[in-house]
Amino acid sequence: MTFARMWSDLLPVGRAGDGGYRRFAWSAEDQVLREWFAGEASVRGLDLVTDRAGNQWAWWGAPDATPGVVTGSHLDSVPGGGAFDGPLGVISAFAALDLLRERGIQPARPLGIANFVDEEGARFGVACAGSRLITGALDADRARGLRDADGGTLADALSRAGRDPSALGRDDEALRRIASFVELHVEQGRGLVHTGDAVGVGRMIWPHGRWRVELRGEANHAGTTPLADRRDPMLDLAGLLRRVRVAAVQAGALATVGKLQVDPNGVNAIPSRVTAWLDVRAESESAVHGVLAALADYAPDQDSWTPVTMFDADLADTVADALGGSPRLSTGAGHDAGILAAAGIPTAMIFVRNPSGISHAPAEDAEEADCLAGVDALAAALERLLA
Amino acid sequence: MTFARMWSDLLPVGRAGDGGYRRFAWSAEDQVLREWFAGEASVRGLDLVTDRAGNQWAWWGAPDATPGVVTGSHLDSVPGGGAFDGPLGVISAFAALDLLRERGIQPARPLGIANFVDEEGARFGVACAGSRLITGALDADRARGLRDADGGTLADALSRAGRDPSALGRDDEALRRIASFVELHVEQGRGLVHTGDAVGVGRMIWPHGRWRVELRGEANHAGTTPLADRRDPMLDLAGLLRRVRVAAVQAGALATVGKLQVDPNGVNAIPSRVTAWLDVRAESESAVHGVLAALADYAPDQDSWTPVTMFDADLADTVADALGGSPRLSTGAGHDAGILAAAGIPTAMIFVRNPSGISHAPAEDAEEADCLAGVDALAAALERLLA
Numbered sequence: 001m002t003f004a005r006m007w008s009d010l011l012p013v014g015r016a017g018d019g020g021y022r023r024f025a026w027s028a029e030d031q032v033l034r035e036w037f038a039g040e041a042s043v044r045g046l047d048l049v050t051d052r053a054g055n056q057w058a059w060w061g062a063p064d065a066t067p068g069v070v071t072g073s074h075l076d077s078v079p080g081g082g083a084f085d086g087p088l089g090v091i092s093a094f095a096a097l098d099l100l101r102e103r104g105i106q107p108a109r110p111l112g113i114a115n116f117v118d119e120e121g122a123r124f125g126v127a128c129a130g131s132r133l134i135t136g137a138l139d140a141d142r143a144r145g146l147r148d149a150d151g152g153t154l155a156d157a158l159s160r161a162g163r164d165p166s167a168l169g170r171d172d173e174a175l176r177r178i179a180s181f182v183e184l185h186v187e188q189g190r191g192l193v194h195t196g197d198a199v200g201v202g203r204m205i206w207p208h209g210r211w212r213v214e215l216r217g218e219a220n221h222a223g224t225t226p227l228a229d230r231r232d233p234m235l236d237l238a239g240l241l242r243r244v245r246v247a248a249v250q251a252g253a254l255a256t257v258g259k260l261q262v263d264p265n266g267v268n269a270i271p272s273r274v275t276a277w278l279d280v281r282a283e284s285e286s287a288v289h290g291v292l293a294a295l296a297d298y299a300p301d302q303d304s305w306t307p308v309t310m311f312d313a314d315l316a317d318t319v320a321d322a323l324g325g326s327p328r329l330s331t332g333a334g335h336d337a338g339i340l341a342a343a344g345i346p347t348a349m350i351f352v353r354n355p356s357g358i359s360h361a362p363a364e365d366a367e368e369a370d371c372l373a374g375v376d377a378l379a380a381a382l383e384r385l386l387a
Numbered sequence: 388m389t390f391a392r393m394w395s396d397l398l399p400v401g402r403a404g405d406g407g408y409r410r411f412a413w414s415a416e417d418q419v420l421r422e423w424f425a426g427e428a429s430v431r432g433l434d435l436v437t438d439r440a441g442n443q444w445a446w447w448g449a450p451d452a453t454p455g456v457v458t459g460s461h462l463d464s465v466p467g468g469g470a471f472d473g474p475l476g477v478i479s480a481f482a483a484l485d486l487l488r489e490r491g492i493q494p495a496r497p498l499g500i501a502n503f504v505d506e507e508g509a510r511f512g513v514a515c516a517g518s519r520l521i522t523g524a525l526d527a528d529r530a531r532g533l534r535d536a537d538g539g540t541l542a543d544a545l546s547r548a549g550r551d552p553s554a555l556g557r558d559d560e561a562l563r564r565i566a567s568f569v570e571l572h573v574e575q576g577r578g579l580v581h582t583g584d585a586v587g588v589g590r591m592i593w594p595h596g597r598w599r600v601e602l603r604g605e606a607n608h609a610g611t612t613p614l615a616d617r618r619d620p621m622l623d624l625a626g627l628l629r630r631v632r633v634a635a636v637q638a639g640a641l642a643t644v645g646k647l648q649v650d651p652n653g654v655n656a657i658p659s660r661v662t663a664w665l666d667v668r669a670e671s672e673s674a675v676h677g678v679l680a681a682l683a684d685y686a687p688d689q690d691s692w693t694p695v696t697m698f699d700a701d702l703a704d705t706v707a708d709a710l711g712g713s714p715r716l717s718t719g720a721g722h723d724a725g726i727l728a729a730a731g732i733p734t735a736m737i738f739v740r741n742p743s744g745i746s747h748a749p750a751e752d753a754e755e756a757d758c759l760a761g762v763d764a765l766a767a768a769l770e771r772l773l774a
Contacts, residue, residue, distance in 0.1 A: 020606075020651075079651040080606060080659065122653065188611035208610060210654055219407075219467060219748030222643035222666045223595060223719035224575035227635060229744060234644050238628035241621050248614060256609035257621050258656045260649050264407075264466040266509065267597055267664045269645045269747050272467065277654045279609045332610035357616065360656045361606030 003095045003375060009036060010075075010087050019362035020080035024148075025118030025129070026054075026157040033075040037115045040094050046113070051174035052167045053133035054117045054158070060097060061110030063177035068110030069385045070181045071096065071378060074119035074130075074336065081120070082364020084186035088352065088371065090115055092184045096379040100386075107386035109179065116336040123148045123157075126304075131336040135343035136170035143168055180315055180346040180385060183337040184378050186366050187329065190357035195327045198373035201320045202349030203328040205309040205338040207288055208281035211300035213240060219264065219272035233274040240276060240298055244291075251290035253282035254332055277303075281332040284308075309338040312346035315385075319348045322380040333359075350377055390482045390762060396423060397462075397474050406749035407467035411535075412505030412516070413441075413544040420462040424502045427481050433500070438561040439554050440520035441504045441545070447484060448497030450564035455497030456772045457568045458483065458765060461506035461517075461723065468507070469751020471573035475739060475758065477502055479571045483766040487773075494773035496566065503723040510535045510544075513691075518723040522730035523557035530555055567702055567733040567772060570724040571765050573753050574716065574738040575746035582714045585760035588707045589736030590715040592696040592725040594675055595668035598687035600627060606651065606659035620661040627663060627685055631678075638677035640669035641719055664690075668719040671695075696725040699733035702772075706735045709767040720746075737764055 013036075014021050014029035023029045034056060041048045041058035049057040061068060073089025093113040100107070121127035124146035132138035144155040144165050155165035192200050217233035241257055248255035259277040278300060282288045285308060292300060320326050329351055341347040352366050352374040366374075400423075401408050401416035410416045421443060428435045428445035436444040448455060460476025480500040487494070508514035511533035519525035531542040531552050542552035579587050604620035628644055635642035646664040665687060669675045672695060679687060707713050716738055728734040739753050739761040753761075 078653050078656055080653075080656070125654075127655075188608045189613070190616075206610070218745070218750075220744075221575045221720060221746040221748075222645050223593070223641060223668045223721070224746060225641070225744065226576070227632070227641065229577075232632075232643070234628050235632060238625040241625035245614070245619075245622060254610060254612070254614065256619070256655070256657055258609050258649075258658055259652045259654045260647055262645070262647050265646045266465055266747070267512075267646045268514075268643070268666050269465055269467075270643055271645055272748065279655050281610050333608060334610070357607075357612065358605070359608040359611060360653070361608075361659065363606075 002098055003091060003372065006040065006091045006094060011083065014077065021077040021083060022079055023075065023077040024123040025076050026161045030076060031161060034115070037075065037090065044094070044097065051134055052169050052171040053130045054163055055130045055134065056115040057174070058113040059110055061107060063110040063112060066109050067177055067179035068112045069382060070112040070114050070178050071184065071382060072114030072116070073183050073185060074116045076118055076120050076122065078120045078122045078360045080362065081360055082362060084364050084366055085188070085359055086119060088186050088366065089184040092371070092375045092378050095375045096382055099375065099379040100383060105383055105386070109386050111382065111386060112177065119336055124154050127334050128336050128339045131339035133168055134171040134174050135339055137339060137342070140168040175343070175345070178340070178345050181337060181340050182319065182348045182350065182378065182381055183335055184350045184352065184374055185335060186359065186364065187351040187354045188331065188333050188357070188359035190354070191329045192327065192351065192353035193355060193357065197327055198353050198370040199323060199377045200327040200329045200351045201316050201323065202311050202331065202351065203316065204311060204330050205334060206281045206283055206330060206332045207285045207306060207308040208279070208332060208334065209288065209305040210303040211278040211280070211292070212303055213276045213278060213298045213300050215240065215274045215276065217271055217273065220270045222268040222270055225270060230270055232270050234271060237274045237276060243295060244278065247291045247294035250294065251282065251287045253280055253287040253291050255280045255291050283330060306334060309341050311341055311348050315346045315348040318384055319350065319381040322384045323377045350374060350381065389485055390478065390759065393427065393478045393481060398470065401464065408464040408470060409466055410462065410464040411510040412463050413548045417463060418548060421502070424462065424477065431481070431484065438521055439556050439558040440517045441550055442517045442521065443502040444561070445500040446497055448494060450497040450499060453496050454564055454566035455499045456769060457499040457501050457565050458571065458769060459501030459503070460570050460572060461503045463505055463507050463509065465507045465509045465747045467749065468747055469749060471751050471753055472575070472746055473506060475573050475753065476571040479758070479762045479765050482762045483769055486762065486766040487770060492770055492773070496773050498769065498773060499564065506723055511541050514721050515723050515726045518726035520555055521558040521561050522726055524726060524729070527555040562730070562732070565727070565732050568724060568727050569706060569735045569737065569765065569768055569772070570722055571737045571739065571761055572722060573746065573751065574741040575718065575720050575744070577741070577744035578716045579714065579738065579740035580742060580744065584714055585740050585757040586710060586764045587714040587716045587738045588703050588710065589698050589718065589738060590703065591698060591717050592721060593668045593670055593717060593719045594672045594693060594695040595666070595719060595721065596675065596692040597690040598665040598667070598679070599690055600663045600665060600685045600687050602627065602661040602663065604658055604660060607657045609655040609657055612657060617657055619657050621658060624661045624663060630682060631665060634678045634681035637681065638669065638674045640667055640674040640678050642667045642678050670717060693721060696728050698728055698735050702733045702735040705771055706737060706768040709771045710764045737761060737768065
């Protein structure tokens, strides 16, 4: 069947020996994924449109006359990511469109399928860059100057991928075409395991932010500097790592140090500096602030902040009704759906059960039966919205 | 004067904006330093010989008939290193030779000045690679396969530098020419600050080793994984960093974690693995073992081990007498002199006072008067040894 065929098309792209994926925006792997998307649009006779940021849109019907219902997700990954985060939403979108056509549905509105570029921000550091650019939440000049780990800019990467960096910017034409957006996504927790449901409907995205902590020391020779004369930032790091966990438990928040940079990072050198990146999220903004207050001694520097995002209540009700009533879930993960919601577009999310709750890792998984239930749910929701 | 001129020749080579040096073996900077060495040999009419490992030797007299007295050090640096560690010994060697000639000394033996390649091991991970190769302590096949941070091998780097990688190996011809070796080096501690002397003589190099600790976790999404479900290796890292310091204090040893690798090192990913590199040194092997015993839970994996190295007692006495009696110092730092001593060559070291004790960092320093006292001391020692 088509769902399985699309899934096996994507499985080998950017896959490492340990099963983890590396599908960074505007990389060679990303180009393969973009061509795959264009191919799926083409075999279905959909019109392929690429917006100013490079997001791909496959349209059934003409969205310039009547704004359409859009579904989809992204195809890029974090380093060492799983197979489902992103691709499940894009494959399910095509599969749901196939179901609607098989059932002979004649939509009263256009249906669009989206592939948002650079949702993970794994290469250039800004998550949901594609949706942020077209909504104006990410400034085009700032975006062009973002650098990857090799020091190359996004502008260079766009040029090498055959795109014009000067085209970046808010895209009102793309936005006007979206009457509503429904993103299907693998759950990144075990909420649906606890309720016993294959699918659920999103309620809100937690407020979340990123901070950077610089721990300064004094570089010196590891073999000759007495312990009493050292200013070793690794000891401060030990304190910070413990304090982050304690603060998260006390505030009822999630707080993570997932990234470190040690300078100069030599085996026989006491470091001159350790930089730690801190990710904090919680159901309430006050809980996030509670974590930061407990870390004030470390003078954390804010890199990004996203307030709480509520999905559209009416749209969520419509989707939940189409699913025959289903649990509502909040999530700590950011999504393009959240960016569009913040830009005033009615937006909903459908989550598919994840047995382990693991995401952003090779063990990320979903049962095939649950994925197919997700396609059914998405098709049912789209049928109502297109009527 | 010549000393200051040589110093100012070298100051700009591989210097970063913060004053730290990056002079890695077989890099473009290293080629400049090697050409400088060849130039200094040439203007003095010394015979330049390059051995199988690429170490440079500048000879006054013919060492094949009578083995010679050798002095010198290295010109490479750690990342972000200081100006003195290495170059002070090479510049002082040329300056001492100049002094001997000015005084009309007619040596009874040849005098050699050495520039050992890759003493710091900053690029390929093996310290004192040049002296280890010619003494056979480092296997040529293993050396050719060593990789730098960009994944290139030492064999590739040698080829690009115009050298034949197949030439690497134990070099008995080079070793036979060395009757004794005296290395002058900036002190990497404050022993001479405490005794109030400009120069001192080495007694021994502490036993030292490197270990690697792997902390395993479970990769997962930082925004969605409940704290209770996490296996976050950063918490184990916090424990390890604290335990290393406590173990070092209790054992009377130096122990340092200077290098970390986090996988996948993403801001919003709980790491799957943190690797920490551990450097331990002490005056006694039992103190080193004490630190390792306290860390046994972490199953440290040994990367390298160098037993205690005693410098030649008679040679040290001769050097100390020439200096008019001077303090004896032990050091935790490895040196080419230690590698030659372990290979059975009578070896001594002269240390020059370092006001802050800081080394392997831009703040590494020595007063000009102390450097000139070092040159005088080296010349006096060489005069006795050459008689």
